[in-house]
Structures are given as structure tokens and as C-alpha cells.
Amino acid sequence: MLLACSDVEAGDEVTLRLWAMGREGEVVSELIPAFEKEHPGINVEVQQIPWTAAHEKLLTAYVGEATPDIAMLGNTWVPEFVALNALAPLDDMVARSKELRRDDFFDGIWKTNVVDGKTYGVPWYVDTRLVYYRSDILARAGYREMPKTWAEWKTAMKRIKAQMSPTQYPMLMPTNEWPQLVGFALETGSPILKDGGRYGAFQDPKFREAFEFYLSFFREGLAPPVSSSQISNLFQEFERGNIAMYISGPWYIGEFRNRLDKSVQDKWMTAPMPGKDGPGAGMAGGSSLSLFAGSEHKEEAWKLIEYLSRPAVQLEFYRLTGDLPPRRSAWADTSLTNNVHARAFRDQLERVVPLPQVPEWEEIATTIYEHGERAIRGVATVDETLAGLDRDVDAMLEKRRYLLAQKDRGT
Amino acid sequence: MSTQCSRNDDTSWRKRIVVRDGAKPWWYLMAASLEPTTVMHAASGQLNARPRVEIPSGVGKAAWLFLAPALVLIFVFFFLPVLASLVLSATDFDIYAIADPGSTRFVGLKNYGKLLQTPEFWQALRNTFYFALVGGPLTIALSLATALLLNHKLVRFKGFFRTIYFIPFVTTLVAVSIVWRYLYHTRYGLFNYGLGFIGIGPIDWLGDPNWAMPAIILMAVWKSFGYNMLIFIAGLQAIPSELYDAAEIDGAGPVRRFFNVTLPLLGPTLLFVGVITMIGYFQLFAEPYVMTQGGPLRATTSVVLLMYEEGFRWWRMGYAAAIAFVLFIVILLATLLQFRLQKDRT
Numbered sequence: 001m002l003l004a005c006s007d008v009e010a011g012d013e014v015t016l017r018l019w020a021m022g023r024e025g026e027v028v029s030e031l032i033p034a035f036e037k038e039h040p041g042i043n044v045e046v047q048q049i050p051w052t053a054a055h056e057k058l059l060t061a062y063v064g065e066a067t068p069d070i071a072m073l074g075n076t077w078v079p080e081f082v083a084l085n086a087l088a089p090l091d092d093m094v095a096r097s098k099e100l101r102r103d104d105f106f107d108g109i110w111k112t113n114v115v116d117g118k119t120y121g122v123p124w125y126v127d128t129r130l131v132y133y134r135s136d137i138l139a140r141a142g143y144r145e146m147p148k149t150w151a152e153w154k155t156a157m158k159r160i161k162a163q164m165s166p167t168q169y170p171m172l173m174p175t176n177e178w179p180q181l182v183g184f185a186l187e188t189g190s191p192i193l194k195d196g197g198r199y200g201a202f203q204d205p206k207f208r209e210a211f212e213f214y215l216s217f218f219r220e221g222l223a224p225p226v227s228s229s230q231i232s233n234l235f236q237e238f239e240r241g242n243i244a245m246y247i248s249g250p251w252y253i254g255e256f257r258n259r260l261d262k263s264v265q266d267k268w269m270t271a272p273m274p275g276k277d278g279p280g281a282g283m284a285g286g287s288s289l290s291l292f293a294g295s296e297h298k299e300e301a302w303k304l305i306e307y308l309s310r311p312a313v314q315l316e317f318y319r320l321t322g323d324l325p326p327r328r329s330a331w332a333d334t335s336l337t338n339n340v341h342a343r344a345f346r347d348q349l350e351r352v353v354p355l356p357q358v359p360e361w362e363e364i365a366t367t368i369y370e371h372g373e374r375a376i377r378g379v380a381t382v383d384e385t386l387a388g389l390d391r392d393v394d395a396m397l398e399k400r401r402y403l404l405a406q407k408d409r410g411t
Numbered sequence: 412m413s414t415q416c417s418r419n420d421d422t423s424w425r426k427r428i429v430v431r432d433g434a435k436p437w438w439y440l441m442a443a444s445l446e447p448t449t450v451m452h453a454a455s456g457q458l459n460a461r462p463r464v465e466i467p468s469g470v471g472k473a474a475w476l477f478l479a480p481a482l483v484l485i486f487v488f489f490f491l492p493v494l495a496s497l498v499l500s501a502t503d504f505d506i507y508a509i510a511d512p513g514s515t516r517f518v519g520l521k522n523y524g525k526l527l528q529t530p531e532f533w534q535a536l537r538n539t540f541y542f543a544l545v546g547g548p549l550t551i552a553l554s555l556a557t558a559l560l561l562n563h564k565l566v567r568f569k570g571f572f573r574t575i576y577f578i579p580f581v582t583t584l585v586a587v588s589i590v591w592r593y594l595y596h597t598r599y600g601l602f603n604y605g606l607g608f609i610g611i612g613p614i615d616w617l618g619d620p621n622w623a624m625p626a627i628i629l630m631a632v633w634k635s636f637g638y639n640m641l642i643f644i645a646g647l648q649a650i651p652s653e654l655y656d657a658a659e660i661d662g663a664g665p666v667r668r669f670f671n672v673t674l675p676l677l678g679p680t681l682l683f684v685g686v687i688t689m690i691g692y693f694q695l696f697a698e699p700y701v702m703t704q705g706g707p708l709r710a711t712t713s714v715v716l717l718m719y720e721e722g723f724r725w726w727r728m729g730y731a732a733a734i735a736f737v738l739f740i741v742i743l744l745a746t747l748l749q750f751r752l753q754k755d756r757t
Binding site for chain 2: 080083086230359362370373374400402
């Protein structure tokens with residue numbers, strides 16, 4: 001409708017194309033009319049893409065020179081699209097902007113958008129992983145709140161396990177997910193990759209420490225060695241107390257509220273990740289808004305990014321999706337401070353660390369859990385696993401090393 | 412029509428089939444005028460005893476003209492892509508090459524060399540053979556057995572059962588896989604529930620590396636036997652009942668009748684079903700993709716799944732193209748082997 005009307009009216013109107021994934025893609029349309037009212041010359045066309053097809057669609061759009069003006073990108077994708085020269089750097093626009101202040105954003109989150117010193121995205125919402133736990137089960141084991149250090153955490157889990165039946169576990173960490181292990185590695189300060197992302201750093205003592213901690217959950221029977229496809233209904237297991245703790249992102253706040261039975265609604269809580277000594281580091285995940293290099297309306301598109309980054313608009317976005325805002329000023333709002341389950345995230349966001357920024361990251365992450373799984377199932381020792389990880393990841397980064405070497409020679 | 416039926420005179424019954432099936436007067440005349448061997452070949456669809464016919468000049472050009480549209484399509488949509496991917500398999504075309512084609516390096520046979528040195532590839536090949544060599548014969552045996560049952564005189568409601576057994580084949584694979592994932596669930600699944608009654612402890616169907624492939628085979632057999640069954644039924648119905656009558660009079664029991672009448676006459680059908688099933692099974696992809704994502708411990712990663720991951724997940728197109736060619740060669744060899752075995756038997 002909007003489009004039809006504006007076509008009639010205008011001569012020099014601009015149509016921006018915005019691509020967004022999943023639920024965010026559905027909801028963002030509701031935020032657009034206010035922007036169009038503010039900027040009568042700009043129309044926004046939102047296209048919603050399912051997450052599963054998003055990566056391929058963006059790549060094919062790039063190859064076919066049909067990229068949108070703005071797209072939502074998972075922040076681990078940013079380096080990949082930068083490597084493709086698909087994105088436009090935003091530093092000048094950020095520097096000039098009156099509304100958008102870099103220091104208002106959580107530092108770790110902002111850094112995920114910086115590749116080789118240039119900024120290629122503005123954080124739209126944040127995602128970090130922390131612990132969801134059954135407060136009643138923890139209380140039964142003698143804890144009023146979640147322990148803050150790794151050692152205490154393990155002790156608490158052992159006490160819980162002692163009160164459980166053999167098929168129940170204090171913790172669930174699906175063996176086909178990497179964020180748990182990688183999260184522990186960020187806490188021990190492991191760089192994961194070394195030499196500017198040219199080689200793996202898995203035999204480094206810091207990664208080893210994290211890996212051994214991760215493995216001990218399975219070796220000591222505190223977490224079952226199952227993959228996520230073997231868990232038919234996580235909510236049921238959590239509700240029945242078959243699992244007391246689970247590490248996940250903010251979207252589970254809404255899921256738990258909707259899907260858990262009333263009887264356990266006041267018996268679950270969130271807590272920041274425990275650390276080696278004191279509160280631990282978290283993974284800086286989330287999605288960013290990026291401007292494509294092929295866009296012919298960069299000035300107008302930047303206005304839309306500024307608008308969507310406004311604290312008030314971000315709060316509205318939070319109300320619509322449950323996605324957590326990346327700006328500290330947005331977190332001052334009562335709708336967030338009153339949410340008991342969101343508080344732990346606010347705390348955790350001050351301690352988030354970006355993942356290695358290489359285009360190969362997704363593949364490296366998959367290899368990490370595949371090797372981890374072999375160790376969990378006792379097929380490989382810790383030494384073999386870490387050496388194997390270095391070998392495989394070094395092979396994946398071969399092309400990157402070649403291109404970087406060429407670049408060095410060129411300059 | 413002749414009433415005597417000697418088992419040694421192979422052609423007489425075939426002549427009768429043709430005459431009987433095409434029950435039109437002109438067909439009687441034609442069949443009668445032809446040599447029995449020609450009719451036999453016509454009946455079995457192998458016209459290698461073709462009479463020599465002079466082709467007038469100019470017809471050749473016309474034939475090419477008529478063939479041209481089909482040939483152009485085959486060339487553009489088959490040979491060209493195959494050629495392109497052969498070239499691709501000799502490069503390291505990847506995500507960086509999409510941004511800058513100049514970063515592509517020609518690597519010759521390196522992709523193939525690397526492939527043959529990768530344990531993941533050998534595991535995928537082993538998994539694929541496991542699936543095809545266990546699942547294939549199982550599917551054929553089951554579909555032949557059900558076809559024999561449904562073709563039996565005593566069975567009633569044939570149409571109903573045929574439909575029931577065929578339904579799995581027409582349902583969406585992804586939907587079926589999701590339902591089967593529930594059936595296989597260790598704690599709540601129907602299979603373990605049933606096994607519990609006969610005192611067998613819970614099996615971790617999709618989580619145990621030793622059970623995951625059998626679980627996938629079981630589902631694939633269930634899903635695909637209906638199609639083969641229909642083809643077998645058609646094949647069985649083409650076998651004249653007089654042969655069975657004759658065999659029975661000669662004193663052959665049901666087992667003997669199956670091995671001496673049914674099986675030899677089903678030969679071409681069996682070859683067709685065998686080749687099609689095998690090619691399909693070597694291309695195993697969707698079942699593990701949906702049910703296990705290739706896990707646990709890569710126990711269900713097939714060659715095609717590996718190719719998909721390398722090509723469309725990690726965008727290593729050159730490497731993925733090399734996998735595709737290796738798979739092509741494997742399937743080609745397996746098909747040739749099957750033809751050879753069939754030839755030796757008949």
C-alpha cells in the first residue's frame with residue numbers, strides 16, 4: 001500500500017531495501033512507518049528471510065549484484081562479508097553522527113563489527129550465553145544463588161548430582177554445540193587463533209585448561225554426552241528436573257516463560273557465567289546492521305541505521321522480540337531493569353569478548369565441537385584432540401595465509 | 412494355441428505372450444508371420460536381431476535436425492555443467508574466489524590427492540557403502556517379498572494393501588525423518604517402548620555411533636520399498652500363469668517354482684530395480700541431513716552429505732566438485748559391476 005501511494009506522489013523519492021532474518025524480519029516492519037513519517041522522501045522495503053536460507057541468499061545476491069541496501073548480519077558473518085568486499089565501512093558516518101555514540105555500546109559487542117581497524121556494522125541486538133538454572137534444585141543442594149567461580153560451580157553440581165537419579169543430570173551441554181566450550185576458552189583468555197588468525201592456538205595451555213574443564217563435565221557424569229537432536233523436548237526435561245542447568249542465550253527468557261509449566265515458573269533463574277575466579281567472560285554474539293558497498297543510497301540507509309539504533313526504538317524492538325539492546329542507555333529503562341531474568345544479561349554484557357574475526361569462523365567452530373565430541377566419547381585423548389584441532393584448523397586457514405602473504409607483498 | 416508346454420522349448424511361450432497380450436487380429440497375423448526369435452526379442456524389449464533396412468540419403472540430416480533440440484538441451488544442461496565442474500575440481504575455488512576470481516589457484520589433482528588422504532572422506536565412503544550394501548539388498552528382499560505376497564491368489568483387498576505400502580514412498584522425506592526421530596527417541600520413542608516389553612534395554616538409536624546407521628537404513632528401507640514393490644508386482648504379473656501350472660504338474664513345489672520360474676523371468680526387472688535402488692542409495696543425503704546432521708561422530712555422514720557441507724556450507728567449490736567426481740566414478744563402477752553380474756547369471 002505504502003509503496004503504491006508513494007510511487008504516485010514522488011519524483012525524487014528513495015526506496016531502501018532492508019533484509020532481516022527470522023522473527024526480527026517479521027517484527028521490524030512495525031518500526032518502519034514512524035521512520036517513513038520522519039523522512040518523507042524515504043520508503044523502506046523490508047524483506048524477511050528465513051535464517052536457514054539467509055547465508056546462501058546473501059551470497060547469491062552478492063554474486064548477482066542484487067544485494068540490499070542494509071541487511072541484518074549475524075556478527076560472526078561480518079568478517080566473511082568484509083572478505084568479499086561486500087560491505088561499506090561506517091567509520092566516517094559514526095564519527096559524524098549526533099545520535100549514535102560508540103561508547104554507549106557494550107565494548108565487546110561493538111568490537112565484533114571491527115575488522116582490520118574498520119567498522120562494518122552497528123550492533124542491533126546482543127546475544128551472549130549464560131546459565132539458566134532451576135533455583136529450587138540449587139536451593140535443595142544448599143545454594144541460595146548460583147556460584148560465581150568454576151570450582152564452586154563444580155562442587156554445587158556434584159552436590160546436585162548426589163541428590164538425583166542416575167538418568168538426571170545437573171547440566172546439559174549438547175555435544176554438537178560449540179558456544180559452551182568456546183565460552184570457557186574466552187574465560188581462560190585463550191586467543192583461539194594466533195598470528196592474526198593465521199593458525200589455530202588449540203595446544204596453547206589456555207585453551208587446554210578450558211577444554212579440560214569442559215570435558216570434566218562429561219567425565220564426572222555431570223552432563224550427559226548427548227547431542228541436541230537427541231533431546232526431543234528440552235522444556236519438558238527442565239520442567240521435570242531431569243536437567244538443572246542449561247547454557248543458552250537471551251531468546252530462552254521468552255521461551256521459558258511461554259513453554260514452561262506454571263508450577264515451575266517461579267523456580268528458574270538466570271545467572272552470569274561463573275569464571276575461573278569471580279564472574280566469567282561471555283561470548284559476544286548478536287546481530288548487526290550492515291550497509292552494503294553496492295548501495296546507491298548510503299546516506300539514507302545510514303539514517304535508517306541511526307533510527308533503528310535509537311534507545312527508544314530499541315526498547316520498542318525489545319518489547320516486540322525480546323532481543324536485548326546493545327546500548328547501555330537503553331538498559332536504563334524500567335522495562336528491562338524490572339525483568340528479573342534479563343538482569344544477569346546486563347551484568348554479563350560488560351564482560352563479553354569477541355570471537356576470532358576470520359571468514360572461516362563457522363567452519364572452525366564446527367570442527368571444535370566435532371573434535372570435542374570425540375574426546376567426550378573417549379575416541380581421542382586430550383592431546384590427540386588438541387593436536388588434531390590445530391592440524392585441521394591450520395589446513396582451513398591455508399588460503400587465508402596465502403592471501404595475507406600476497407597482500408603483504410603487494411603493500 | 413498349443414496346449415503342450417515343454418520347458419526346453421524356450422520360445423513357444425514367449426510367442427504366446429505376445430499374441431495373448433496384444434489381442435487384436437492384425438497382431439495375430441503379424442506375430443504369426445514373424446520368426447519366433449524376433450517375437451521373443453520384441454517381447455523382451457531387446458531388438459538386437461534387427462533386420463537390415465536401407466536408409467535413403469538425406470534422412471540422416473533430417474534425423475540430426477529432429478534430434479538437435481534434445482541434443483542442445485543435453486549439451487547445455489548436462490555436458491557443459493559436468494565439464495565446468497571437472498575444471499572446477501582442479502581449482503581451489505572458494506569463498507574468497509567469489510569476491511575476487513583472481514584469487515583462484517589452479518591446483519591440478521591436488522583436491523583429489525587431499526581427498527584421498529582425508530579420513531573424513533574414507534569414513535563417508537565407508538558409511539555410504541554400508542548404507543548401500545546393507546540397505547539395498549534389504550530393500551529389494553523386502554519389496555520382492557511383499558510383491559509376492561500381494562500377488563498371491565489368496566490375498567484379498569490387494570488395492571488397499573498396495574496403497575498402504577506405497578504411502579511411505581510418496582510422503583515428504585523431511586517430514587517422515589522428523590517423525591522417525593521421535594520414534595527413535597531413547598526415552599520416549601515407540602521403538603524402545605516396544606523393545607522394553609520383550610526385555611531389551613533402551614537403545615540409543617541416533618546417539619550411538621554403532622546404531623545410527625542401522626537406524627537410518629531401517630527408515631530408508633521402510634520409505635522406499637513400496638516403489639520397488641510396485642515394479643515387482645508389474646513384473647510378476649507379466650509372468651504367464653501357465654508356466655506355474657506346468658511347473659506344478661511337473662512336481663515343483665513353491666520354493667522350486669520361485670527359483671526356477673519367478674526369479675529367472677524377473678531378471679530384467681531385478682536388474683532395473685537393483686541399479687535404480689543402488690544409485691539412489693549411493694546418493695544418500697536427506698535422511699542423515701535431517702535426522703543426525705551426519706553425526707554422531709560422523710557415523711552417518713555420506714559422501715553426498717560431505718560434498719554438500721564442503722560446497723554449500725563452507726563454499727569450497729573446487730574440493731566439493733572433486734568429491735562429486737569420485738562419487739560419480741564409484742557409482743559408475745558399481746553399475747557396471749551389476750550389469751556384469753546380471754549377464755553372468757543369464
